[in-house]
Amino acid sequence: MKDLIQTEIDTPDGVALLEQIYITELGHVMARVYYKKKGIRINKRLTNLEELLQNTGLSVKDEETMKLKKLRAKRVYKTTYG
Secondary structure (H helix, E strand, C coil), X not given: CCCCCCEEXXXXXXXXXXXXXXXXXXXXXXXEEXXXXXXXXXEEEEEEHHHHHCCCCCCCCCHHHHHXXXXXXXXXXXXXXX
């Protein structure tokens, strides 16, 4: 949501500014929050795409593609420099 109106929100860490809501390629629904007093931005996970669409009559068209992307993202490669 690029055109989100910035809104002040209450968080466990105090009042913050909700700057952006977005969906990652893994299907996580995230919020970018700015803490004015601390001068920092933090990305917080709100939910995931599958849970967001529950009880709406909408669904992910190709669940296999979503699962494949999730598996690829979890691979960790160890690199050593000699």
